[in-house]
Amino acid sequence: MIYNHEISRLRETKNRDAVLAIMVSVPDNGSMPTSDVYLGIFDESKDSGFCFWTNSTVLDAAMTLSNQFWCVDNEGHVFTTSTLVNAPLAVLEDVSFGYKKEYLSKINAYRFSELPINTLWCCDRLTILADESGTVCHIEGDKVTLHSLDLIPLSFFGNAYNDLYLYGRKAKLWHFNGIQWTEIALPDVGLDHLAISGGIVLSDGNVMFVTSYGFVFKGNAKKGFSLLSTLKKLYSGICQYQGRYFVSAKDEGLFEVTNIDNQWQFHLISPARLPLSLHTMGQEGNQALFMVSALNIGKPHFVVVDPGNNFGEKERAYSWEINIE
Secondary structure: OEEEEEEEEEEOOOOOEEEEEEEEEEOOOOOOEEEHHHHHHHHHHHOOEEEEEEEEEEEEEOOOOOOOOOEEEEEEEEEOOOOOOOEEEOOOOOEEEEOOOOOOOOOOEEOOOOOOEEEEEEEEOOOOEEOOOEEEEEEOOEEEEEEEEEOOEEEEEEEEEEEEEEEEEOEEEEEEOOEEEEOOOOOOOOOOOOEEEEEEEEOOOOOEEEOOOOOOEEEEEEEEEEEOOOOOOOEEEEEEOOOEEEEEEOEEEEEEEEEOOOOOEEEEEEEEEOEEEEEOOOOOOOOOEEEEEEOOOOOOEEEEEEEEEOOOOEEEEEEOOOOOO
16 A cells, blocks of 8 residues: 655644654545654754554644643544543544654543544643634643634644634634633735734734735734735745744745845745745754645655855755654
C-alpha cells in the first residue's frame, strides 16, 4: 500500500525547546487516513521521534510547561496524558492509538464532540477545545464548561488564557479575557470568505493578523482593529524573529518585512510555492523559522530557515525530515 504523507500542522511546546509535527497519512486504496505526532528537539534539529499515533485524522496537538500532552481529532476525540472525569461521550469502538513511553508517560482517550475538534489551546491550568460547530469546551480540573460561538474555528492565538483569540472562517474573530468570550468585529473588506492565517503580538501590545486574501488587521480586543494598507499577497503566516518580522505567501515564499507599522517593504528570503504556515520556535539565541510546505517529495518534511544578519538574507535553509517508523 502506498501512503501520501503530509505535515499538516506544527506546534511549539510551551517551554519552547521542541516542536510537535502532525503527519497525516492517506492510503491510496481509499481507506481512512491515519495520523502520527512527532517530537523534534532543537539541539538535534535534523532528528525527530514518533511519540503518538492514531487511526483517525489528528487536527491539533499541544504540550504544556509540565509536559502534559493534548491531541484532538476529526471524530471528536481528545487524547491526553491528563486524567479527565467529565467527558460527555463514549470513545468510538473502532478508535485505536499508541504512544512511546520514552516521550509520553501514558495516553488516555476521551470524546467531547460528535464533530471534528478543529483546534485546541492549553496551559497547566486550563485546556480549551473548539469543534467544527463553534462549541468551545473549557476543561479546568474536574470542571467542564461549554460556550457556543458563532464561527467555524481555525486556530487559537495567544500565550495567556486571559488574553486569548480564536479565529475562524469568514473573518470571524473572538476573544477570551479569562471570564467571557466576546466577538470582535473586523473591518468590512467586502469578502465573506476571508480567513485569518496567522498573527503576532507587537512590541506595543497590539496584535497583527494576516489573511489568506492579503488583508492585514492591527489592533486589540479592547480598542478594536483597523485595516493596514499593505501590498496584497496570499499570506499563509506571520512571525517574529529576534525583533524582525517575516511573512509567508502562497505561490511566492518567505519574506522579511520592514516598516511593519506602515507601508510594508518586502525582501524575499526563500522561495517556496506552497508554504502552508510559518512559525518562530526556540529560545532566544537558538531560534529558527519553521515553514510547512504542501510539497512532500520523498520523506515528509518541513523547512527550517535561519535568517542572515542583514535584512533580506538567509544564513541557511534545510529540510527537517520525519523519520517514519
